[in-house]
Amino acid sequence: MLELHCHTTCSDGTLTPAALVEAAIAAGVKALAITDHDTLAGWNDAIAAAGDQLEIVPGLELSTVHRERSLHILGYYPDRAQLEGPLQARIQGRHRRSQAMADKLAALGYPIELPSMPGDMAPGRPHIAQALVQAGHITHSQEAFTRWIGEGGPAYVQYDKFLATEGIQLLLSCGAVPVWAHPHLFRGGTVKSVLPELVAAGLMGIEVYHPTHSPSDIRKLEDLCDEYDLLMTGGSDYHGPTESHKQPGVQLNGLHVPLSLLSPLKQAAIALKPDLPNEVPAG
Numbered sequence: 001m002l003e004l005h006c007h008t009t010c011s012d013g014t015l016t017p018a019a020l021v022e023a024a025i026a027a028g029v030k031a032l033a034i035t036d037h038d039t040l041a042g043w044n045d046a047i048a049a050a051g052d053q054l055e056i057v058p059g060l061e062l063s064t065v066h067r068e069r070s071l072h073i074l075g076y077y078p079d080r081a082q083l084e085g086p087l088q089a090r091i092q093g094r095h096r097r098s099q100a101m102a103d104k105l106a107a108l109g110y111p112i113e114l115p116s117m118p119g120d121m122a123p124g125r126p127h128i129a130q131a132l133v134q135a136g137h138i139t140h141s142q143e144a145f146t147r148w149i150g151e152g153g154p155a156y157v158q159y160d161k162f163l164a165t166e167g168i169q170l171l172l173s174c175g176a177v178p179v180w181a182h183p184h185l186f187r188g189g190t191v192k193s194v195l196p197e198l199v200a201a202g203l204m205g206i207e208v209y210h211p212t213h214s215p216s217d218i219r220k221l222e223d224l225c226d227e228y229d230l231l232m233t234g235g236s237d238y239h240g241p242t243e244s245h246k247q248p249g250v251q252l253n254g255l256h257v258p259l260s261l262l263s264p265l266k267q268a269a270i271a272l273k274p275d276l277p278n279e280v281p282a283g
Contacts, residue, residue, distance in 0.1 A: 002257040004033040004057065004265075005074065005181065005207065005235025008046070011036035011061075012124035014240025018049035023241075025054050027252040031262050033057035033235065035074055038090040040083065041120040057262070061181055062171065063090065066164035066197075069188030070151060071180070073167045074207060074233070077269035078176030086170055091122050093160035098123040102131075104155040105148060110137045125149050126239065151187065165201035172202050175273045177265060179205035179233050184217050191224065199228050204268055209234025209255050231264055233257075 007013035008020050015023060017034060020042075024032045032054055034042045040060055047056045058080070062073045075083075095117075102114055105128070112131035117123050129144035138144055148155040171178040180203060183191045195203075208221040209232075225232050234257035236250050 001029055001253050002031050002259045002262055003029045003235050003238070003253060004031075004059070004076070004233045004257065004261075005035050005061070005210070006032060006238045006252075007036050007061075007240075008034065008042040009121075010039055010042040011122045012126040012239060017042040017045035020238075020240075021046050021049040021054055021056075024252055025050075029054065029253050030259055031055040031057055033059045033074075033076065035059040035061045035235075037061050037122045037124055038063055038087055038094060039120055039122040040078075040080055040087065041118075041122075043080070057265075059176075060087075062167045063094075063159045064162050064164040064167035065159060066186070066194065067188035068158075069186065070159065071164045071186050071188065071194075072182065073164060073171065073203075074179040074181045075171040075174075075176035076179065076233075076265055077273075078171060078174045079273070082174040083170075083176070086174075090160075090162065091120065093162075094122045094124065097157050097159060098128060100157040101125070101128050101149060101155050104157065105132070108148070108154060110148070111135065112137070128155075164198060168198065168201045168203055172272065175269065177204050177231065177268045177272065178202060179207055179231065181207050182210045182212055182237065183207065183221065184210075184213055191221070195224060195228065199230070203230070205231030205233055205265070207234060208232045209257050211236060211250050211255065231268060232261055233265065234261065 008017045034046045036042050043058050050056050059076045064071050064073055102112055112135045115127050128149055129141035132138050132144045133141055168178045206221055206225055236254055238250055238252050
């Protein structure tokens with residue numbers, strides 16, 4: 001089976017890349033995408049750990065804004081050398097955002113100590129939530145999202161403004177296939193109203209299969225993919241064995257996404273890299 005949306009300790013996951021690979025193999029996954037937020041830092045360790053037991057799909061989840069609301073774009077098979085430079089600005093923005101949220105929490109009477117993270121790793125709100133737990137302000141990280149750092153909360157800070165259309169263009173320029181992540185989590189408009197704007201910018205796919213999507217959502221997204229000739233992808237959005245703030249109880253390979261979705265994704269990536277025919281593994 002296929003897992004095209006997973007996170008590691010290089011962003012806001014709780015498993016190292018090597019531990020995620022081990023868990024994926026145990027869960028029966030055949031191809032695993034590493035899609036950390038705004039960083040490629042987990043690729044090398046995942047590839048080394050996978051050996052010939054598991055195919056690693058190199059990717060990322062790009063944090064962008066559309067209609068003043070958070071919108072995430074998955075990018076698959078980017079040219080690493082081209083993308084790492086632009087991503088440094090995104091990672092630095094994440095560090096500034098984390099500090100700004102910590103400052104807001106302190107002003108509300110809930111001081112925390114931010115975790116130390118290397119420069120190529122991207123901090124996120126789960127790190128803030130865990131820091132609140134460690135400081136004794138709450139007993140479970142979910143409470144942090146409900147009370148303070150959920151979108152629109154008193155300590156929430158938006159990303160540095162980076163438009164979704166700009167993110168799509170950046171991914172395309174680096175040979176990556178851009179896919180709208182978990183579209184039904186977007187709070188800035190209906191999927192049907194937003195999709196034409198993203199397609200016009202170069203969007204190539206939709207994450208159809210996601211734990212937050214109902215059967216009805218999935219059918220509608222499949223129809224939209226047919227209508228706009230878009231790739232279909234899917235994944236658990238796995239952040240580790242602890243409960244996710246997005247979807248409690250998410251399991252690796254829990255959606256049983258068919259492996260047949262991988263080949264069209266590869267072919268699209270190859271088409272974006274006509275001068276680099278060996279950049280994407282065949283199959």
